[in-house]
Amino acid sequence: MKKKLNLSTKILIALIIGIFVGIVLQGSPDIANNFIKPFGTLFLNLIKLIVVPLVLASLVVGTFGLGDVKKIGKIGGKTLAYFLLTTAFAVILGLILANLLKVGAGYTIPVDAAADAKEIPKFVDTLLNIIPTNPFKAVVDGNMLQIIVFALMLGTSIMAVGEKGKPLQAGFEGLAEAMYKMTGAIMEYAPYGVFALIVPVVAVHGPKVLLPLLKVIVVVYLGCILHAVLVYGGSLKIIANFSPIRFFKTIAPASIFAFTTASSAATLPLTMKSTEEMGVPKSITSFVIPLGATINMDGTALYQGVCAFFIAQVYGLNLTIGQQLTVILTATLASIGTAGVPGAGLIMLTMVLQAIGLPLEGLALIAGIDRILDMARTSLNITGDAACAIVVAASEKELITDVPKEISA
Ligand code: ASP
Numbered sequence: 001m002k003k004k005l006n007l008s009t010k011i012l013i014a015l016i017i018g019i020f021v022g023i024v025l026q027g028s029p030d031i032a033n034n035f036i037k038p039f040g041t042l043f044l045n046l047i048k049l050i051v052v053p054l055v056l057a058s059l060v061v062g063t064f065g066l067g068d069v070k071k072i073g074k075i076g077g078k079t080l081a082y083f084l085l086t087t088a089f090a091v092i093l094g095l096i097l098a099n100l101l102k103v104g105a106g107y108t109i110p111v112d113a114a115a116d117a118k119e120i121p122k123f124v125d126t127l128l129n130i131i132p133t134n135p136f137k138a139v140v141d142g143n144m145l146q147i148i149v150f151a152l153m154l155g156t157s158i159m160a161v162g163e164k165g166k167p168l169q170a171g172f173e174g175l176a177e178a179m180y181k182m183t184g185a186i187m188e189y190a191p192y193g194v195f196a197l198i199v200p201v202v203a204v205h206g207p208k209v210l211l212p213l214l215k216v217i218v219v220v221y222l223g224c225i226l227h228a229v230l231v232y233g234g235s236l237k238i239i240a241n242f243s244p245i246r247f248f249k250t251i252a253p254a255s256i257f258a259f260t261t262a263s264s265a266a267t268l269p270l271t272m273k274s275t276e277e278m279g280v281p282k283s284i285t286s287f288v289i290p291l292g293a294t295i296n297m298d299g300t301a302l303y304q305g306v307c308a309f310f311i312a313q314v315y316g317l318n319l320t321i322g323q324q325l326t327v328i329l330t331a332t333l334a335s336i337g338t339a340g341v342p343g344a345g346l347i348m349l350t351m352v353l354q355a356i357g358l359p360l361e362g363l364a365l366i367a368g369i370d371r372i373l374d375m376a377r378t379s380l381n382i383t384g385d386a387a388c389a390i391v392v393a394a395s396e397k398e399l400i401t402d403v404p405k406e407i408s409a
Contacts, residue, residue, distance in 0.1 A: 007187060008253035014191035015198055015256055022202025032203035036196050043193025046186045047266040050179055052142050054269060055293075056151050057176035058286035063155025064169060065283030072156060072287075075392060079288050082388045083296040084332065086231055090298035090380075091331040093230075094223050094305030095324055103219045103306060104313025144265065144294045144339065151290075176286070183269035194260045201260075201371055213369045216310050220373050223302045224380040231298075232387035240394030242278070250278050251386050258382045262374040264293040264340030267382050275386045279400035280393040288392060292385030293340050299377030299384075300345040301335035304352050311353065311362030323356045330355040345377060346370045 005013075025032045066072050097103075130145050132138040138146035158165040158172075233244035254270040261267060268290060275285045308327050312319050319327070334348040346366060353360055366373070393399045 010191040014195040018195040018198035025203040029203040032200040040196035054179040059151035060155040062286030064159040090302040091305040094302035098309035262342040288389040297335040299380030304331040
């Protein structure tokens, strides 16, 4: 009696085998980079290809799917409230753990540490830039924030024109369905993609790179796990009366995928699929998840809190309570502005360091292990999006309780 393995089990097995192969190849990372990595890149490209049309179509469908402007406002308000509160909590948790576990103690700065601090956009410019002057350019450039704004406006307008908007509505619905189908087909290749992505990461980041900064890694990973259990598990149980165990089981394939790709945007199709499997109606899923993949980054915020504290301690500075409050505010904002692609959080960390006057060279300390931290924070980022969708759906009494077994398996 041979049982066919489901996709999430296959992805998990691929991850574990990949880690082993990566360890074996540590002496010769070139093999991993030249022969295995390309298959991972191929897979990432396939996934990225879906993201722009998927976000556009599903957000337009999600917006008019909500039915009326009042409902969009209500669901939008709840979603943003959940996003902001959980993100601020994540930074606070990061700071508490960093304080308690003295994350930077015993580590001295290598003298030649130098970071090529990248220019980060000014906050006002970021705000102004959210409105695309040319939505087609936004689509071509893959500018997610702009695409979101345009999609929300377009969806609302299609709804407002009524009968005459129907053909366009059908068109976007068709596009969204086609993108879901395409996602399903590409996901068949996921176990191989995950394997090919994780091998070079492990092979290149041998123990030499990891050990000196082990404490930062432990604090970030611990923080991510605690945040998921306490905040998501807690809010699901208390607000939505939803089993946290079922939640973590169903979201696992998306979380593992985020872990290996370190990209919320690339994980988007999978996060949507898992969220629907948990009974969130399509209209809410396609509204909350693309929005969350772009602006809701609890893992990134937590990581920025820990890193700011770490860098301060390494330079022999102690953050005052006022400075820590500034970290909470700036890390929350910085995480909103962070793109859902690998490494974006490190660049936005500049904003947090600048706000409290810490040396930007500190970034160089983190850069070596950033990929390892990125995997954990991205995993948390997308898990938070799914938790939000369930909480919002439950609060609207729209959570479907009798999802067919074969979908939720
Ligand atoms: N890689 C993260 C994500 O896609 C963003 C970050 O670098 O923090 O969610």
